[in-house]
Amino acid sequence: MWGTGAQAEERRRADTPLNDKPFTSELGGVSPCIVTPGPWSAADFRFQAEHIVTSKLNNSGHNCVASQILLVPRHWNGTERLLAEIRHVLRELPQRGNYYPGAADRLGSVTGAHPEAEAYDDTCRLLVPDITDADDPMLTDEVFASALGVVRLPGDDAPQFLRAATEFANDKLPGTLGATLLVHPRTERAHRAAVDEAIAALRYGTLGVNCWSAFGFLLGYTPWGAHPGHTRQDIGSGIGFVHNAFMLEDVEKTVLRAPFAPAPRGLFTGSPSLSPRPPYFVTNRTGRTTMERLTAYATDPRASRLPGIFASALRG
Secondary structure (H helix, E strand, C coil): CCCHHHHHHHHHHHHCCCCCCCCCCCCCCCCEEEECCCCCHHHHHHHHHHHHHHHHHHHHHHHHHHHHHEEEEECCCCCHHHHHHHHHHHHHHCCCCCCCHHHHHHHHHHHHHHCEEEEECCCCCEEEECCCCCCHHHHHCCCCCEEEEEEECCCCCHHHHHHHHHHHHHCCCCCCEEEEEEEEEEHHHHCCCHHHHHHHCCCCCCCEEECCCHHHHHCCEEEECCCCCCCCCCCCCCCCCECCCCCCCCCCCCCCCCCCCCCCHHHHHHCCCCCCCCCCCCCCHHHHHHHHHHHHHHHHCCHHHHHHHHHHHHHH
16 A cells, blocks of 8 residues: 555655555454453353353464453452463363464564463463563564463452453553453343443454454454554554445444353353353364254255254254
């Protein structure tokens, strides 16, 4: 657009591009996963740890909305329990290489800045359990590989924490493409106004409430793109929305919702559904089989295929 060489930056400042065709673009950023304190059970900690690790390790972290920063309450007694479960999941998973060009160098930058980083799978998976420096490279650069950083924020209750997390995500982390918010149903009922305020205030093109924001892309019909406000001179996470099968105008963001807990446990957490552990979880034992059967059903939707799909999904 601006050309190359010394004159490119001059053209950018003057907003005189060499190519002035209108365009839609999508880029990534440092995507947050916000963990709201609440009455989590042991099963909740395990399930959400699998959820968080999935949002990091799907495709070995080579995703534009792979979770990079986990925002957790500093004084919630559940924070360390959640991190312990995340470590357990990271240890359990089979080896997954970081194949994307430059990934090794970017992971090397993380370990260079954080000698204390916890390495799993021969340094291909990194966990930085306590980031405090505002200029930390994990907070300023998209790793685009399997490194997850943790930031502890103040807030003795859900409303205080959500305000702190929203401000941090909006003002400290580059990028506005996707964010994930985890909140227990009982916490949301008790603090409805605070949760609604956070959902409205988070400046991200797709916000997943109890689901990874990447599903805004995978659904295909929901608008997908950066939060409005970027320009061709300051491209950020991009301009415009794609997909948008309903042709909605003046889109600000897509908000997705999913059950906090899978069936049948969701009945006891206030998030009833028919969904078992999702087949896309990196811990799902039958995910490939389930997706193969779903694909076969999509191409040839016979009722006789449904029992096999359900059986595989439940075994996962």
